[in-house]
Amino acid sequence: MKTIGKKVELVCPAKNMKAVKAALPNADSIYFGVKKFNMRMKSENFTIEEMKDVVRICHEHSIKAYLTSNILIYENELKELKELLDAAKTAEIDAVIVHDFASIQAAIDRKIPFHVSTQCNITNSIAAKFYESLGASKLILARECS
Numbered sequence: 001m002k003t004i005g006k007k008v009e010l011v012c013p014a015k016n017m018k019a020v021k022a023a024l025p026n027a028d029s030i031y032f033g034v035k036k037f038n039m040r041m042k043s044e045n046f047t048i049e050e051m052k053d054v055v056r057i058c059h060e061h062s063i064k065a066y067l068t069s070n071i072l073i074y075e076n077e078l079k080e081l082k083e084l085l086d087a088a089k090t091a092e093i094d095a096v097i098v099h100d101f102a103s104i105q106a107a108i109d110r111k112i113p114f115h116v117s118t119q120c121n122i123t124n125s126i127a128a129k130f131y132e133s134l135g136a137s138k139l140i141l142a143r144e145c146s
Contacts, residue, residue, distance in 0.1 A: 034047065048084065085103075
């Protein structure tokens, strides 16, 4: 995972379509959650059906769309997680921002690029190399690193 020569990516959060539209003029990418599979599950979120529209709108404006799945996944949630990532693959999501190894494996199985969330607390090169070895296309370092 080389970073030399790459520009900074302006990644904007969106909890609803109003936020997506507000980010369009300046964002390089937009990240958002669906249902309960993200750290902002108590906030407004998109449905699976709305996810398709978000991705379409982003792509129409040459903006990448990232789905967050940055929570711990419990055994009883695995089926729903897989269904969500199947829908994300169909919607042509650009990447999934992950925390739990179940989300990583589900992304790998569907050949969806994944970014490692700040929730994973990457604070050193050993952790970074570990996630890189799993196939992560981006790493979001721990908040403590900034």
